[in-house]
Amino acid sequence: MxxxxxxxxxxxxxxxxxxxxxxxxxxxxxxxxxxxxxxxxxxxxxxxxxxxxxxxxxxxxxxxxxxxxxxxxxxxxxxxxxxxxxxxxxxxxxxxxxxxxxxxxxxxxxxxxxxxxxxxxxxxxxxDTLPDDVRTAAEPPAFPPMEHCFGPEDGPAPAAGTSAIADRLMLKLDPSTLGWALGAPSGKGEMRSWFGLADGRDADPFSLLLAVDALPPTAFEIGLSGWVPTVELTVHVRCRPAPGPLRVSITTRNLAGGFLEEDAEVWDSADRLVAQSRQLARVRLG
Amino acid sequence: MxxxxxxxxxxxxxxxxxxxxxxxxxxxxxxxxxxxxxxxxxxxxxxxxxxxxxxxxxxxxxxxxxxxxxxxxxxxxxxxxxxxxxxxxxxxxxxxxxxxxxxxxxxxxxxxxxxxxxxxxxxxxxxDTLPDDVRTAAEPPAFPPMEHCFGPEDGPAPAAGTSAIADRLMLKLDPSTLGWALGAPSGKGEMRSWFGLADGRDADPFSLLLAVDALPPTAFEIGLSGWVPTVELTVHVRCRPAPGPLRVSITTRNLAGGFLEEDAEVWDSADRLVAQSRQLARVRLG
Missing domain, CATH: 2.40.160.210 (Acyl-CoA thioesterase, double hotdog domain)
Known part of the structure; x- marks a missing residue:
């Protein structure tokens, strides 16, 4: 070796x-x-x-x-x-x-x-100084097991080879949010993926800042293509993440006037909501 | 007269x-x-x-x-x-x-x-220059008619008389989010209210910045009391509001480590989502 x-x-x-x-x-x-x-x-x-x-x-x-x-x-x-x-x-x-x-x-x-x-x-x-008290109504989103999810290396996903970042991430997308990659976007503004760094480094607060903006845009599942540049992005880190893969769920509810919001939540392997984010992004309407 | x-x-x-x-x-x-x-x-x-x-x-x-x-x-x-x-x-x-x-x-x-x-x-x-194109999955929240909702002037709501701002707002709260005022908070982090300015001025983008932060804190319905100071607040204005009263719906999903998020959405009389906001606020855990 x-x-x-x-x-x-x-x-x-x-x-x-x-x-x-x-x-x-x-x-x-x-x-x-x-x-x-x-x-x-x-x-x-x-x-x-x-x-x-x-x-x-x-x-x-x-x-x-x-x-x-x-x-x-x-x-x-x-x-x-x-x-x-x-x-x-x-x-x-x-x-x-x-x-x-x-x-x-x-x-x-x-x-x-x-x-x-x-x-x-x-x-x-x-x-580390925050009290442990948690009263949350938030539940982790339903995620298929990682072995039922797909990344750029698993086949015909169009992102393969075109983006250097793909080589540095472990992304395994929920197939129910992968319609866009097969030419059949669901029409729902949802994107869900298992997330990690390709070299196996565990998550910390700074990699959470990456995780909220590393999935394909929800706009793809709405049926749009092309770049969706961020205007504003706010991230709240709520908890230090536990070791192991993260689950990232992104939702867009409102595409209007050429702008959309992307709401991301990030869950750790201990089922804690470790980060929430929202961004305002521009879309090209065709 | x-x-x-x-x-x-x-x-x-x-x-x-x-x-x-x-x-x-x-x-x-x-x-x-x-x-x-x-x-x-x-x-x-x-x-x-x-x-x-x-x-x-x-x-x-x-x-x-x-x-x-x-x-x-x-x-x-x-x-x-x-x-x-x-x-x-x-x-x-x-x-x-x-x-x-x-x-x-x-x-x-x-x-x-x-x-x-x-x-x-x-x-x-x-x-006014934004295209009209709207592809939204967002639906207005279910709201009782205004005459079935309650404001500080309607009775025993504890805020009456203690806050100058109450005299300047038209707030009519959904009774299903008013348990806190009767000593029986629902435990759910939800607050919904019809919203306007007391003098009848219609909404504009600047009054939307007020609307997202003018309801009683969702923490009250979680069973907490006292001040919930804002750390950070981001507002996205998505559309110029139509004349008439607004509906404001605020949700908290995650209270953890002494912090909570408040997500607000504001709907106008034409059923358009005119603003979205999120804030991170501190709570006193007792």
């Missing part, structure tokens, strides 16, 4: 995986971070919005006295490209249990001027 | 109502606005978060080239009090169909130093 193969056979751990390396900002000065946006997290050439949110989320975790994003709101301004970027953070308020910060990610135009890609507001805390 | 009575008998119109006067920022300099936060929109002495969002939303509408909030995300930092405040706005990006801005509301501490109350990121557009 070659060295490379033996490395691949080992499950990556939190802190030592491709996701960790590709989202790690390097502090240049107080509140200023350099990052090389990896081409490994692109979809048809565009850098995935969840990956970008994880980059900004990690910069804020360094800049703020609290390390876990409780609620993070991002407005997407211009499309990010693989390559160098800078993140500038601003501490808005620090409190005992919550701290709030702001961050922007910039890249450079042909003349070397900074162009802002995303701006984020977020409130951070410490998930 | 006295002059005062004849004035009161006339329905207020958009632009000429108490809500408009109390949310109107005065431009002091480019991007800087003065506002006197009215005691009329307080709940037990605290200025309502939806009213504050409307103030910030109007300042941004003045500062940006687009006039309608499409998606506005607010992080609440410290509790606002009635009295003078200043709003500082920043134009983040202007585009053809969408513009993005940032705004902060400040008040003053005892030494006259500015204290930041709220920071907001928002993307604005023009609702």
């Amino acid at each position: 070659s060295d490379a193969a033996s490395v691949q056979a080992v499950r990556a751990t939190v802190g030592d995986s491709e996701f960790d390396r590709d989202t790690a900002p390097t502090r240049r000065a107080p509140g200023v971070y350099d990052i090389d946006l990896s081409a490994g997290w692109t979809i048809l050439g565009a850098v995935n919005g969840g990956y970008l949110l994880a980059v900004l989320g990690r910069a804020l975790a360094d800049a703020l006295p609290h390390g876990d994003p409780f609620t993070i709101s991002a407005h997407y301004l211009t499309a990010s490209k693989p390559g160098p970027a800078v993140v500038r953070t601003d501490v808005v308020r620090t409190g005992r249990t919550l701290s709030t910060g702001q961050a922007s990610l910039f890249q450079y135009d042909d003349e070397g001027h900074e162009v802002e890609r995303i701006r984020v507001l977020a409130s951070y805390g410490d998930l | 006295s002059d005062a009575a004849s004035v009161q008998a006339v329905r207020a119109t958009v632009g000429d109502s108490e809500f408009d006067r109390d949310t109107a920022p005065t431009r002091r300099a480019p991007g800087v606005y003065d506002i006197d936060l009215s005691a009329g929109w307080t709940i037990l002495g605290a200025v309502n978060g939806g009213y504050l969002l409307a103030v910030l939303g109007r300042a941004l509408a003045d500062a940006l080239p687009h006039g309608d909030p499409f998606t506005i995300s607010a992080h609440y930092l410290t509790a606002s009090k009635p009295g003078p405040a200043v709003v500082r706005t920043d134009v983040v990006r202007t585009g053809r169909t969408l513009s993005t801005g940032q705004a902060s509301l400040f008040q003053y501490d005892d030494e006259g130093h500015e204290v930041e109350r709220i920071r907001v990121l928002a993307s604005y557009g023009d609702l």
